[in-house]
Each structure stands twice: as structure tokens, then as C-alpha cells.
Amino acid sequence: MGLLFRWLMRVAAALILMLVLGTGLIYFLASQSLPEYDKDIALPGVSAPVEIVRDNANVPHIFGSFGASDEDVFFGLGYAHAQDRLWQMTVLRRTVQGRLSEVFGNRTVDVDSFLRRLDLYRLAQQSVSEQDAGTQAALLAYSAGVNARLGEINDSALGRGAPEMFLFNAPIAPWQPADSIALMKLLALKQSDQMQNEVLRARVTLILDDAARLIDILPDAPGNGVTALPEYTELFPGLKRYAEAADMPSTALSPFPNRGSAGASNVWAAMPNRSAAGGTLLANDPHMELSAPTLWYLARLELATGGVIGATMPGIPAIIAGRSENMGWGTTASYVDDQDLFIEKLNPENHEEYLTPSGYKRFKSRPSIIQIKNAKPLTLTLRWSENGPVMPGSMNGLSTVTPPGHVASLSWTALSPVDTSMTAAINLMRSQTVQDAIATGEHYIAPSQNLVLADQTSIALKTVGAIPQRDARNQNQGRLPNQGWRRENRWQGRAPYAANPQFINPRGGILGNTNNKLLQRPFPNHVSYNWGDTQRVRRWQKLMQTRQVHTRDSFIEAQLDAVSYTARTILPLIGADLWYTSSAAPDGSPEQQRQVALRLLSEWNGEMNEHLPEPLIYAAWLSALQKRLIIDELGPMAGEFYQVEPLFIERVYRNVDGAAAWCDVRQSAPVETCTGVAQLALDDALVWITERYGPALEALRWGDAHQATQDHEILGDVPLLRFFVNIRQSTSGGDNTLQRGLSSGEGPNPFENVHAAGYRGVYDFSDPDSSVFITSTGQSGHFLSRYYDDMAQLWRRGEYIPMSLDTELARAAAVGITRIQPR
Template identity: 75%
Template sequence: MRLLFKWLLRIAAGAILLCLAGVLLVYFLASQSLPEYDKTIALPGPTAPIEIVRDNANVPHIFPSFGASDEDVYFGLGYAHAQDRLWQMVVLRRTVQGRLSEVFGTRTVETDSFLRRLDMYRLAQRSVAVQSPATMAALEAYSAGINARLLEINEQALGRGAPEMFLVNMPIAPWQPADSLAIMKLMALQLSGHMREEILRAQTALALEDPDRLRDILPDAPGKGVTALPEYAALFPELPRIAQAQSPEDPWMPVAPRGLAGASNAWAAAPSRSAAGGTLLANDPHLGLTAPGYWYLARLELATGGVIGGTIPGMPAVIAGRSQVMGWGVTSSYLDDQDLFIEKLNPDNPQEYLSPTGHKKFLSRPSIIQIKDQPPVTLTLRWSENGPVLPGSLFDLDRITPPGHVVSLSWTALSDQDTSMTAALDLMRAQTVADGLKAGEKFVAPSQNLTLADRSTIALKTMGAMPRRDARNQSQGRLPNPGWRRENKWNGTFNYAANPEFVAPTGGILGNTNNKTVDRPFPNHVSFEWGDTQRINRWRRLMQAREVHTRDSFIEAQLDTVSYSARTLLPLIGADLWYSGEAAPDGTPERLRHDALALLAEWNGEMNEHLPEPLIYAAWIRALQKRLIADDLGLLADAYRHVDPLFLERVFRNVEGAAVWCDIRQSARTESCTDMARLSLDDALVELGETYGRNLEALRWGDAHQATHDHPVLGEVPLLRFFVNIRQSTSGGDNTLQRGLTSGDGPNPYQNVHSASYRGVYDFDDPDSSVFIAATGQSGHFLSRHYDDMSQLWRRGEYIPMSLDEELARAAAVGITQITPR
């Protein structure tokens, strides 16, 4: 027995030593790719020495030496991006190329197939020829900086450049200018939601017995009404009127689920509304949370002056930021730049489709997808005159497509004359609001509202190509249209002058929270689908509450967590429940409901992470919407992941008979909206009790509303996920200015998955007092202390200095890299 024990002890000790050796080996290999920031190095590419000073937050400040050019500065940015975010950049490039399956196998074939059909990378290659000479010089220099880092990695055996490279065999080709243009197109895809909206509208129209109820569940933004649309079933009577389950979302697909496309906030104040007499600008673009985040903070010292702000690794532009004389911010405009078309195939020749002038042959060519450890797959890419043909399996398109038809996509980003990168670089060199507005003319996609502030003026302008639709368009771009009808086709795009524009408003304040910006009749309407109808109400109140504003009041608004929706909805849905119940003993559902209502009655609508009321409210309205729509939409109800406050308000105010949603059609009795409110509150309390416990006062919104900065590849690897994923308790909610959009489904429906991954507030009375922050950190290397060092600041609503002061950058710098020409 003693001998057996000795051997068991030796085996256990050996196993522990082997595990320890394995951990040390992994750490050694991974640490080899940690960037060295304090060094002098000679590299091919620059024409003169440059210096990259990384301040104490690891933000690179790129300074040219005497005789250096702007191209040398762009070289430095490319080098810095590749130091910190190489893995992220090459994955983005492979995504837009449709080449993920070469590395990740069969799980990414559908994503590759979709991106190949869009042909975005080839369109980016063709768009290289239409960039301005200055933009081409910047793109080439930026590419040279990335490639210089790749050369350094190879020459010095720097751990393949990123720790992920040891787990995933991903050969890296040299960077080219087209790669940066392609990544901008990929961002456009991630920020576009009209395609998904059209699909859902068509599915819902087929599922509802009463077509008048479509305007309840998919309500229009407040304002003048929209002219009547045809029933989708009338356009395509072959389709069955039935609700069907939604296919699960593909985590690799760069098209966001409904509600998770672009969002943002931006507002500006003219000198007349500024306490110090200078203009103010605040901006916080919203993207899906990931680790590392999409944004990378940087400062470039150009010939026209220094610029500082948020960049996207893979592109040589400050997308949101400021110079010494002007600031710019972006918000998703929700311009309707996508339309789906149902193409009728020639029954005698499926290689042809019906057009307004008769049958035409699809443009087609083969494309081979290489798949790791599997035989390759050959696709036939097809384009009609409306755009690329999409597979029926994509986003359940086959369920809204009649037999003998296929679906094509028209989208402004599918252009080989895309000058958006030139517009972005011109904007960085702009010295006035007028210059910035002019730069926006070259922007194609993604469409954004550009908010500008120079030292004396503020403005807001919608950038991006706006499709010109015929006034006779059958669905006004809201449903998939018959592609063979001439009146449904696009007639090019509007002139830039037609895009909404607001310059020097008389009130001295302007802003956008993805709300409806104009109310123009179709086809000059810009969009019927807007990003938010709620945040704008809270923003308007905060802006009008002060005669003059400061940097700090703009920060306060940016971090505001009061839900206008909660303040509006609770008195409606609880109107007949407050204090109306009889006394009930402890432990009964009636007592729990009474206690929940008592808490909500005293709540001011603040979605604070430390309070129980936000969680009770969020669970209640989520359960309420599910009860209202489940019997009408059946399995399709799962597609409505997020609560629409306008829908609930229409129902409980009985707008145009919307209270009919409260009656359960399958039951014998007629349920009232009060019944549904009470039952759904009980549903919510049961859910919360099972998950978080029955003590309501012990609930914390932040326990459920965790920000999920997850690594898209390593985040699912056992043990490793605890090192690469960043989780944080957060305030805010779906409809607060400090927006933290919940996932809406799955085991954790209240997780914060889409939020302000960049925040900036600029004060042009004292520009160097401006501040900014990113959601995670500068580094994409999980062993770096800069992987998540900004995350707690971001969570607490803190910022770091956004200064162009060189001495401040050098103070306590974490490293200075001096690059000389080789």
C-alpha cells in the first residue's frame, strides 16, 4: 500500500510539473510577441526619422523629424497598429476577403460564402484607382509601416507577432492599400441594418392575420405618417402566410442581428451656448463590444497640424477626433442605402432573370473557398443589374422568396468608385467647418451623420450616397421588391446637397442620437427606419436645462443613465396595478408583486448598476412584449429580441386599436392590457427569483448588465477565456444616453453587448483640456498591461487627456520608438 501511495504521489507530482511546464512554455511563446516600445530601429519605408512617443495610457503620438513628410507619419501609424493589433487586422482582412475557412474550417464557410458573393474585396481593389494622390500616398505609406513590422517580426523571431498565431496557423501576406479600403467596406456592412429590417418586415407581414397590426409591432418614428404600403403577400401571392422559427445567428457573420447595427451619440454647442465662449463637441460611437475593442487611440502630427482621436486598426484615418482648430464626430445616420429585390428566373433558362426589358443573363463567375482539413467548395457568384444574388439560406431569405425566384441586394457600398477613404483623410486636414462639409461629399459608405465644430461654428451633415428611388416604388424600399418592375429600381444617387444639413442653428445646440432628423416625403425621405426614438427626448431635456454648457456638462450628458422609456412606460403599464392589490402574506406571488411595484413607484428611472429597480423594470417589459406578441407571431416572436417602447406605448394607449394585442387569441376569455401587465410582472419575478434570488432589494442591475468584451476566437477556449475576456458591471440600458444595449436572448438576455466603445469630449476654448477614452485598452495582446487598462476607467465614466501638447505626451511615457530609414 505504501509503495502504491508513493507511485501515485510521483505521478501526481509529475503531472503537476508537466502542466506547470506547459503553462510556462505557453507564457514564454506568447510573451515573445509583446511589443517593445522603447527602442531605436532602422526599417525600410520612411524617408526620414520618425518618433513614436507612447504616453502613459499607451496612446502613440507620432512625430516626424525635420524633413519628414505626412507619409512618414502614416508609416508610423501603420507600424503602431501592427505592433498592437496585428491579429485583429489580419482577421478583419480575411473576413472581407472571404478567406476565414482556410484557417477556421467549416464553421466559417457560410460567412465566406456571403462575403464572396458581395465581392467587396474586389470592389475595394478597383476603388484604389479613384483615390486622390494624397490618399494613395497615405495608403502606401501606411501599408509600408505594417509590412515593416512584419519584417521585424520575421527577422527577430518575435513570436509570430501575436499570441493567437501559435494557436491558429494563419500566414500573413503583405499589406496593400486595397486592404484598408476593404476594411472600411467591412465596417459599412457591420453598420448597415436595412437588409435585416426588410426581411423581418416581410416575415412579419406574412405571419400577421391583420395587416393593419404591422404598424404596431414595427412602428414608424414619431412624425408625419407614411403612405400605405402594399401587403407583402399581395406582391408575391405564392408565399405561404405562416410564422416560422428564426435560424440561429452565426457569430462569425459581420452583419449584425436586428437592433445591433450601428448607433451613436453626438452633440455640439456654439460659442453662444458655451460658458467659456468656445465651441463644444461630444461624440460616442456605439459598436458591438469585443476584446480588444475596435477603436485605437492615436495622435498624428501632420503638416496641417496635429490630429488626435479614434482610429480603426487597418485604416490610416482618425475617424472621430479633433485637431487644434476643429473637431468631428460620427453617428449612424440610418440612411436607407440597402434594398432587396426578388428576381424572377427564366423557367426555360435559370441562368437568366426577368428585367424591365426582358430576360437577361446573370453576370457570373466561379469562386473557390479553401477549407481547412476539408475539400474546397466552388461557388458560382451571380449578379443581376440590381446587385449580387444572395443564397436562400442566408438570414432565412428562402422563407420570403417564392419558388422560381432569387434575391439580390442593391447597396451603395457595392461600388468600385468608393472614395470614402479620401473623404476621411481630407476631413483630418480640414481647418474649418466649411472644409469638413466639403470633405464629406466624397464619402460613400457607411452613411454617417458628421457633426463638426470649429472655433466659431457648429454643423451636422449626413454623409454617404443616398439612393434615388422612383416615387412609384411599390414598397418605398421597406420590403423586398419585384426586381423586374422599372419603378422599383434605383435611378442612381442624389447629389450631396440633398443630404440633410444643419449649419449654425439659431438655438446654438445640435445633436443626433440616431433619431429621425428630417421629415421629408418619399422619395426624399432619407429613411423610414431610425435607430432610436427615446434617447433624443432625454438629450433634449438635458441640453435645454442649461443656458450655457461646459465640457463637464457634456460629459454628464454622455454618461446619463436615466431612461426616458421607463419614465414613460411604467405609469402606462402599471396604471391599474399601483397600490390596488389586497394585503398578502410573505412568500406569496401577490406579496412579491406588491413589493416590486412599491420599489418601482419610488424609482426615478435611473438605470444604475447598483439598484434593483432597473432589473425588475427590464425583466417586466421584456416579459410583457413576449406575452403580447407570442400568440400572434408564434416562433417568429423570437426575432423581436429587444423591447420597442413605441410598440408598448401604442398598445397601452390603444392607438389605432393596438390594444387588441393584449387579447390572447387562443384563449376563450378576452384578456385586458391590465391582465397582461400583471401576468408579465409575475413572469418577470419568477425569472428573477430563479436566477438571482427572491430578495428584490438585494438585486443589482449590474449583476445582469455585464459588459461582455469577449475575444472573438480565444473567448471560448476553456481556461484561456478567463484571461482574454473582459466582463464588467455597467449602468445604462437600451434607451439611455449612456447606452448599454442588452443581448435580448439566450441565457443572459440582460448582458451589455453593444455600447459606446469610444467616448470623446472636445472643448475649443481650451482644446488641450479635451478628453477621450476607449472601452478596453490599446493592446490586443492579452499579456500586456495595456490590454484592459482603460476598461475600468471606461466603466466608471472616466477619461484620459486628449492633448496635443508634446511635453505632456512625453511625461511618464511608457516608451519612445525611434524609427530611422534603413
Template identity: 70%
Template sequence: MARLLKWVIRITGAALLLGLIAVGVFYMLLSRSLPDYDKSLAVSGLTAPVEIVRDNANVPHVFAASDRDAYFGLGYAHAQDRLWQMTTLRRTAQGRLSEVFGTRTLNIDKLLRRLDLYGAARASVEMQDSETLIALDAYAAGVNARLEEINSDALGRGAPEMFLFNAPISPWQPADSIAILKLMALQLSGHLAHEVRRTRVSLMLNDKDRLRDILPDDPGQGIAALPEYASLFPPQSLPRYAETTRMPRDPLSPFAPPELAGASNAWAAAPARSAAGGTLLANDPHLGFSAPGVWYLARLDLASGGVIGGTIPGIPAIIVGRSARLGWAVTSSYLDDQDLFIEKLNPENPEQYQTPDGFKAFETRNSIIQIKDHDPVTMTLRWTDNGPVLPGTHYDLGTVTPKGHVAALAWTALSRRDTTMSAAIELMSAADVSEALEAGERYIAPSQNLTLVDQNNIAMKLVGAMPRRAADHESQGRMPSRGWIARNRWQGRIPYADNPEFIAPRGGILGNTNNKTVDQPFPNHVSFVWGDTQRIHRWERLMQGREVHTRDSFIEAQLDTVSFTARSILPLIGADLWFTGTPSPEGTQERLREDALRLLADWNGEMNEHQPEPLIYAAWLRALQVRLAKDELGPLIEEFTHADPVFIERVYRDVDGAAIWCDVRQSSPQETCTDIARLALDDALVWISDRYGNALESLRWGDVHQATHDHPVLGEVPVLRYFVNIRQSTSGGDHTLLRGRTIGEGPNPYHNVHGAGYRGVYDFADPDSSVFMISTGQSGHFLSRHYDDMAQLWRRGEYIPMSLDPDLARAASVGVTLLSPR
């Protein structure tokens, strides 16, 4: 027995030793790719030495003798920290994910091949101006210098993921950067999905008023420039066909549901509304969360001066940021830049489709998708005059496409003459608002509201190509239209001068929260669908609540968690429920409802992570929308993953008879809106009780509203996910200025998956007092201390200095890389 025990101990010890050795070897291999920021390196492609100073937040400050060498340095820095992210984005745009990930990503690749974003990017390279071509070539050379260093020095293949998903990395090319910019346009697009949804709902509802209820137009006039200071304290339908299976959601997929198709906040103050007498600008673009995040902070020293702000790895430009003379910010404009066309096939020849001038052959091309561990797939790509033909599995197109027809997409981002990259490069050297507005003419896609400030002026202008539609367009772009009718087809681009703009408003305040900016009739409108009807009201109050603003007041607004929606909706839906009857016995459903109503009655609408009320409120609204619409929409109710406050308000104010939604059609009694509100609250409380118990006071919104910065590839791997995913308890919600958009589905529909991955506030009274922050860290290497070192700062609403002072960058730097010509 003693001998057996001795052998068990020996075997166990040997196993533990082998395990430790394996972990050590694994760590050694992975850590080889950790970049060394403090070194000198001779590289090909430089004309003079480049110095990359990493400040104590690991933000690279690139100092170079020429713009070309500065872009080279940025490319090298991006490849040091985010190589895996860059190559994955490139593969996504190319439709080549399956070469690495197998059949999991086949449907994504098929759709990207049909869109041919990469082909459009390659064609657009020659459309760029000479300065942009220099930037693209130099940036690519910088990336490739890092690739050469990795190969020659055996630096762990450049990233830990490369060991798990081994695939060759081809040299970076200028088209790759343009393709990633187009991929961002895809992630920000949502009008195609809205067209399909509107069509499907219209087939379920015969009453146009009811369609206007569940898919409401944004109410009120457009808001961008505020008035002079005064305190606010005093169609067509299509036959319905069998449903198809939609493409499953994948963390690697760039196709976001329309509720997560882009957002952002930006606001500016003129000197007259600034306490320090200089212009102010705040910006927090909203995108899907991931680890690493989308944004990467950097500073470039160009001939026109220093520029600093947020970059996207793979793109050689400061996308949002400032120079010493100009600040620029972007928000999603929600421009309707996509139209779906139903193309009629020739019954005698399915290789032809009908046009206004008769039948015409599709433009076709074969494309081969290589798949890891499987045989390749050959597919035929088809285009019509209106755009690429898309499969019925994408956004449920099969449910709205009649037999004998196919669907084609017109979209500005598919332009093969796209000069958006040139606009981004030119913007960085603009000396003032006027020059920046001129640069904006080159923007094609994604369309944005570009908010600008210089030393004296503020402005906002919609940039991006606005499609020109005929006044008698059949569906006005709201639903799929017949592609063979001439008046439905796009008729070019509206002149840039006609894009909405707001320059030097008398009130001295400009802003956008993805709300309606202009209220113009079709076809001169911007969109029928906007991203916000709620945050804008809170923003107005904060901006007009004080006569002058400071950097700190702009920060306060960026971090504001008070929900205008909660304050306006709760009194409506709970009007007949507050403080009614005598207290119910402890432990009953009635008592639980009374406790919930008591908490909500005393609540100020602040979506604070430490409070229970935000969870009760969010669950009530979610259950209420389901109760109101499920009997009318049936399975389509699953498409409405987020409660729409405008729909609920229309119902509870009985706008145009909307209170009829409260009556359940399948039941004999006639339910009132009070009945539905009570039942929905009970539904919400049952859901909460099943998961978190009946002690409502102990609930924490932050426990369910966790920001999910998950690794798109390794985030679901057991054990490893604890190292690569970044989860944080967060305040805010769907309709707060500190926006934390919930996922809306799955086992935890309140996970925070979409929000401000970048925050910046710029004060031109003292530019070097400006601040910024990203939501994860600069590095994409999960063994680096810079992988998540900004995450808790971001969660707490803290910022780091955004200075162009070289001495400040050098002070306590984490390393200086000196690149010299070989």
C-alpha cells in the same frame, strides 16, 4: 506502503514540474510577441526618421517629417498592438476565415464572397485621390515593416493567437484598408433585415393598423437642432414559403441583427451656449463589444497640424477626433441605403433573369474557398443589374422569395468607385467646418451623420450616397420589390447638396442619438426606420436644462443613466396595479408582485448597476411584449428580441385601436391591458426568482447587465477565457444616453453587448483640456498590461487627456520607438 507513497510523491512532483515547465515554455513563446515600445529600428520604406512616443496610456503620438512617414508610423503602431485583429478583419472581408477556422466559418465566407466586398475594395483603390493613395501605400509599408521585423527577429509570430491558428500572413495592401472600411459598413447596416422582417410580419397580419403597431414609424418631427434656449422644466406582400435555417450567430460574423446594427451619440454647442466661450463637441460611437475593442487611440503629426482621436486598426485615418482647429464626430444616420430585389428567373433558362428589357444572363464567376482540414468548396457567384444574388439562408430570405425567383441586394457599400477613404483622409486636414463639409461629399458608405465644430461654428450633415428612388416605387424600399419593374430600380444618387444638413442653428445646440432628424415625404426621406425614439427626449431635457454648457456637463450627459422610457412607460402599464388591495401573505406570488410594484413606484428611472429596479423593469417590459404579440405572431415573436416602447405605448394608449393586442385571440375571455400587464409582471418575477431568488431588494442590475468584451476566437475556450474576456458590471440600458444595449436572447438576455467603445469630449475654448477613452486597452495581446488597463476607467466613466502637446505626451511615456530609413 511507504515505498508506494514515495513513488506517488515522486510521480506527482515530476508531473507538477513538467506542468510548470510547459507553462513556462508556453508563456515564453507567447510573450515573445509582446511589443517593445522603447527601441530604435532601421526599416525600409521611410524617407526620414519617425518617432512614436507612447504616453502613459499607451497612446502612440507619431511625429514625422512628412505625412507619408506619419501614415507609415501609424501602420507600424497598429501592427505592433493589433496584428491579429487586423488580419482577422482582412480575412473576414476577403471571405477567407475558413482557411484558419475550418467549417465553422464557411457560411460567413460564402456570404462575403457573394457580396464581393474585397473585389469592390480593390476596384476602388484607383478612385482615390493622390494624397489618399500616398497614405494607403505608406500605411501598408508600415504594417509590412512590422511583419518583416517579426519574421527576422522571431517575435512569436506577432500575436499569441498565431500559435493556435497558424496561417501565413500576406503583406498588407491598400485594398485591405478599404475592405475593412467596407466591412464596417456591413456591421452598421440593418435595412435588409428590416425589409425581410416587415415582409414576414405582413404575411401574418392582415390589418395594416396592426402592422403599424408592431413595426411603428417613429413618431413626431425630426430633431437635430434645438430651438433657442427655453427651459424644459415648466405594400406589397409576397407568397409565404417554407422557413429556412438562418445562419447561426458567430462572434467572428460581421452580420449583426438589426437591433445591433449601429448606433451612437453626438452633440455640439456653439460659443453662445458654452460657458467658456468656445465650441463643444461630444461623441460616443456605439458598436459591438469585443476584446480587444474596435477602437484604437492615436495621434498623427501631419503637415496641416496634429490630429488625435479614435482609429480603427487597418485604416490610416482618425475616424473620430479633433485637430487644433476642427472636431468631428459620427453617428449612424440610418439612411436606407439597401434595397432587396426579387428577381424572376427565365422558366426556359434558369441562368437568366427578367429585366425591364427582357431576359438577361446573370454575371457569374466561380470562387474557391479553402477550408482547414477539409476539401475546398467551389461556389458560383451571380450578380444581376441590381446587385449580388444572396442565398435564402441569409436573414431568412428563403421565407420571402417565391419559387422561380432569387433575391439580389442593392447597397451603396458595394460601389466599385467608393471614395469614402479619400473623404476620411481629407477631413483630417480640413481647417474649418466649411472645408469639412466639402470633404463629406466623397463619403459613399457607411452613411453617417457628421457633426462638426471649429473655433466658431457648429454643423451636422448626413454624409454618404443617398439612393434616388422613383416616387411611384412599389414598396418605397420598405419591403422587397420586383426587380424587373423599372420604377423599382435605383435611379442614381441624390445630389450631396440635398443631403440633410443643419449649420449654425439659432439655438446653438446640435445633436443626434440615431433619432429621426428630418420628416420628409418619400422619396426625399432618409429612412422609415430609425435607431432611437427614446434617448433623444432625455438628451433634449439635459441640453435645454441649462443655458450654457461646459466640458463637464457634456461628460455628464454622455454618462447619464436615467431612462426616459422607464419614466414614461411604467405609469402607463402599471396604471391600475399600483397600491391596490390589502397586503398579501408573505411568500405568495401576490406579495412578490406587490413588493416589485412598491420598488418601481419609488424609482426615478435611473438604470444604476447597484439597484434592483432596472432588472425588474427590463424583465417586465420584455415579458409584456411577448404576452401582447405572441398569439398574433407565433414563432415570429422570437424575431422581436427587444421590447419596443413605441409599440407598448400605442397599445396602452389605444392608438388606432391598438389595445386589441391585449386580448388573447386563442382564449374565450376578453383580456384587458391591465390583465396582460399583471400577467407579464408575474412572468418576469418568476423568471427572476428562478435565477436570483425572491429577495428583490438584493438584486443588482449590474450582475446581469455585464459588459461582455469577449475575445471572438478564444472567448469560449475553457480556462483561457478567464484571461482573454473582459467582463464588467455596468449601468445604463437599451434606452439611456449611457447606452448599454442588451443582447435580447440566450440564457442571459440582459448582457451588455453593444455600446460606446469610444468616448470623446472636445472643448475648443481650451483644446488640450479635451478628453477621450476606449473600453478595453490599446493592446490586443492578452499578456500585455495595456490589454485591459482602460476597462475599469471606462466602466467608472473616467477619461484620459486628449492633448496635442508633445511635451505632455513625452512626460512619463511608456516608451519611444525611433524608426529610421534603412
């Protein structure tokens, strides 16, 4: 026994030693790709010395020496992006190229298939020559900076540039100008869900027995109504009334937005007469799906026209949201209706032809081969009609709304080979006044944005990006998939830029947007029927109007405001007949739990604070209530309405145009009341809460359920490793608060915060260097770097870092200075 024990001890010691050595080797290899920030290096592609000063938050301040050009500064940005976010850049590029499966295998074939059909990368290549000379030069210089870093990695054996490269080894092609343009198109894809909305609307019309109820479950933003639409079955007779589940790529790498998470943002500005210090103010926080690292990267560029600082997206050589010494700019998703689906009628005699206003015409087509790791290649046939690329029936459930003998094609503004959006983004940084910036915006094609501007004296909001010109005779006003062979349904080019919504120096001195409806104009000048917000804007109006003058700090306070206008509006409606009406109940009984929940909610001010129990009770109640209201009408489609629609709940409980009909369960003999359904839904919510968090309602914390899921898109599900690469935090806010944290609405953790402000910035032009900004993770994409998550806790607590163009301040606490000399 003693001998056996000794041998077991030796084996255990050997295994421990091997584990330690293996861990050490893995750490050594992974750490080789950690960039060195303090160095002197000679690189090809730069014409004069460039200096990259990284301040104490690792924000690069990029300067050209005497004789250097703007192109040298863009070279420095490309180099810095590749130092910190090389893996992220290569994955984004593979995504838009439809080449993920070469690295990740079968799990990404659907994503690649859809992206290949959109053909965004080829369109980006065609758009390179359409940029102005200055932008082409910037793109070439930026690409040279990225490639210089790639050359350095190869020459110096710097751990393949990122630790992920050891797990998913694949050659990295040199960066090209088309890559940056393609990433801007990918950003446009992430920010538009009009196609999904069209399909969903069509599918709901096929299943609802009462067409009048469509406006309840898919409500229009408040304002003047729209004209009645035709029944979808009138457009395409023979379609069956069914509702199958809609297919979408399920991988975390999918760029296709879920409904309700296409894009959201807050931005507002104040004129000097509404500013306590007498200078203009601007605040911006764009919202996108959370990830680690975040999509945003902070940087400062010293251009010939002056310094600019703010948020960039790795792969794109532009400050997308930020400021110069004289002007600031911020964006929100505009929700322009920039996508239309067309149903194309196939020639019964030849399915390679489709019907046009002038007769049958042959599809344009070409093969495309998807290489798949550890599997056989897949050959696609890409087809285009005059309306756009033909989309697969599996996308968003298109097959359920496409009649036999037809296919669906997509018109979308981003499908332009003459896309000058990059020119607009580069020239925006050089603009000195609001009027200059508005003129530059004419070159924007996609993504469409509400661009909010502030210079020293003026503020403005201008919707930039192409808006399709539709015929007034369009059969369904772009709200449903349309008959593609009818001339009146087709796009007629781009609406004049001058017709895009514009507001300059309003009388009240303050303007802003929370993705809310901008204006009411009759079709076809309507801009959109689907808007991203009807709730946050109400709270914003109150916060802006309760002060005569504002400061940087009051704008920060508004960005971080977690009070739910929705909760304050809806709780009195759904609980109207439940407050204080119950009789005494024994401890621990369902009746007593309901009384405790109602008491807590009756005393609550609607603040979605992470430390309070009421937000969780409220959110669970509304979720359960919507499920009960729609399940019998929508059947299997009810699961696709996983995020609560406040306007739907309000319409039902105010019985707007008979919307209370949703409360009655059609399959049951009794007539259910809305009060009864609300009580049952509250009981459902409390059962779920008790099973998940225990029966002590007063001890609940919203933040335990509302954790920000800043997960690594590839390694985030890998056991053990996920604890190092994922950034999880308790957060305040909710679906409809200014400090927006959109809940997933699905799965075992339906209230996880999956979509929020990855960047926040507040600019004060009475003292520009007092401006502040922050991102939700950190500058580095390398999970061994101390800059991977160093901003995460600041972001969660509502703190910021200085946003200064003061060169000496950047140097004073620099974590490193990289001096690049021409080779």
C-alpha cells in the same frame, strides 16, 4: 503500500513539474510577441526619421523629423497598429475577404459564403485607383508600416506577432491599400440593417391576420405618417403565410448585425454662445458590439496641416472621430436607407437568365472556391443581376419571402467600385473649418454617417454617404423586397450631395443626434423610414435645454446619463391599474412579491444604475410583457423580437389606432385586458428573477445582470483561457439611455450589455488640450499586455484620459519612444 505511495508522489511531482514547465513555455512563447516600445530601429519604407512617443496610456503620438512627409507619419501609424492589433487586423481582413474558414474551419463557412457573394474585397481593389493622389500615397505608406512590422516579426522571431498565431497558424500576406478600403466597407456592413428590416417586415406581413397591426409591431418614428404600402402577397402572389426561423451566421466572427444593433451613437455640439468658456464644445460616443480588444485604437498624428488625435480603427489610416487644434468631428450612424432587396424573376426555360425591363438577361457569374481547414473546399457560383449580387435564401430567412422561380439580389451603396470614402476620411483630418469638412464629405460613399463638426466659431451636422435616388413611383418605397424587373423600382443613381440633411449654426446654439429621426420629407427624399432611436433623444433634449450654457463636464455628464426616458413613460402606462390596488398578502407569496416590485418601481426615478434593483425588475417586466403580447399573433416569429420596442408597448397601452387588440389572446375564449396581461407579465418576470437571483428583490443589482461582455471573439469561449482574455464588468445604462448599453435579449443572460460606446470623446475648443477621451478596453490586443484592459475600469466608472496635442506632455510620462530610421 509505502513503495506505491512514493511512486505516486513521484508521478504527481513529475506531472506538476511538466505542468509548470509547459505553462512557462507557453508564457514564454506568447510573451515573445509583446511589442517593445522603447527602441531604435531601421526599417524599409520610410523616407525620413519617425518617432513614436507612447504616453502613459500607451497612446502613440507619431512625429516625423525635419524633412519627413505625411506619408512617413502614416507609415508610423501602420507600424503602431501592427504592433498592438496585428491579430485583430488579420481577422478583419480575412472576414471581408471571405477567408476565415482557411483558419477556423467549418464554423465560419456561412460567413465566408455571404461575404464572397457581396464581393467587397474585389470592389475595394477596384476603388484603389479612384482615390486622390494624397490618399493613395497615405495608403501605400500605411501598408509599408504594417509590412515593416511583419518583416521585423519574421526577422527577429517575435512570437509570430500575436499569441493567437500559435493556436491558429496561417501565413500573413503583406498589407495592401485595398485591405484598408475593404475594412471601411466592412464597417459599412456592420452599420446597416436595412436588408434585415425589409425581410422581417415582409415575413411579418405574411403571418399577421390583421395588416393594420403591422404599424404597431414595426412602428415608424413619430412624425408625419407614410402612405400605405401594398400587401406583400399582392406583389408576389402564391407566397404561403408561414414564418420559419431566419438563419444568420451564429459565430462571433459574423459581421452581419442583429436587428437593432447595426449602429448607434451619440454626438452633440454647442456654439460659443452656449458654452460657459466661450468656445465650441463637441461630444461623441459611437456604439458598436463590444469585444476585447475594442474596435477602437487611440492615436495622434502630426501632419503637415497640424496635429490630429482621436479614435482610429486598426487597418484604416485615419482618425475616424477626433480633433485637430482647430476642429473636431464626431459621427453617428445615419440610418440612411442604403440597401434594397430585389426579387428577380428567373427565365423558366433557363435559370441563368432573369427578367429585366428590357427582357431576359443572363446573370454575370463566376466561381469562387472557399478553402476550409480540415475539410474539402467549397465551390460557390457568384451571380449578379443589374440590381446587385444574388443572395442565398438562407440569409435572414430570404427563402421564406422569395417565391418559387425567383431569387433575391441586393442593391447597396457600399457595392461601389468607385468608392472614395477613404479619400474623404483622410482629407477630413486636414480640414481646418466646418465648411472645409462639409465639402470633403461629398466623397463619402459608405458607411453613411451623420457627421457633426465644430471649429472655433461654428458647429454643423451633415449627413455624409451616398443616398440612393429612388423613383417616386416605387411600388413599396424601399420598405419591402421589390420586383426587380420593374424600372420604377430600380435605383436611379445617387441623390445629390446637397440634398443630404444639413444643419449649420442653429438658432438655439446646440445640435446633435442620437440616431433619431432627423427630418420629415416625402418619399423619395425621405432619407429613411427606419431610425435607430426614438427614446434617447428625448432625454438629450431635456439635458441640453435645462442649462443656459454648457461645459466640458456637463457634456460628460450627458454622455454618462443613465436615466431612462422609456421607463418614465411606459411604467405609468402598464402599471396604471396595478399601483397600490392589491390586498394584503403573506410573506413570500407571489402576491406579496408583486406588491414589493410595484412599490420599488413606483418610487424609482428611472435611473438605470448598476447598483439598483429597479432596473432589473423593469427590464424583466417589459421583456416578459412584449413576449405575452405578441406570441399568439406571431407564433414562432415572436422569438425574433427579442429586444423590447418601446413604441410598440406605448401604442398598445395607449390603444393607438386599436393597438390594444394585441392584449387579447385570440386562441382563448375570454377577452384578455391589457391590465391583466401586464400583471401576468410581471409575475413571469418575478418568477424568472427569483429562480435566477433569489427572492430578495431589494437586494438585486442591475449590474449583476447587465455585465458588459467584452469577450475575445476567438478565445472567449475556451475553458480557462476565457478568464484571461474576456473583460466582464458591471455597468449602468440600458437599451434607451444616453449611456447606452444594449441588452442581448436572448439566451440564459438576456440582459448582458453587448453593444455600447467603445469610444467616448469630449472636445472643448476654449482650451483644446483639456479635451478628454477613452476606449472600453485598452490599446493592446495582446492579453498578456498591461495595456490590454487598463482603460476598462476607467471606462466603466465614467472616467477619461487627457486628449492633448501638447508634445512635451506626451514625452513627460512616456512608456516608450520608438525611433524609426530609414534603412
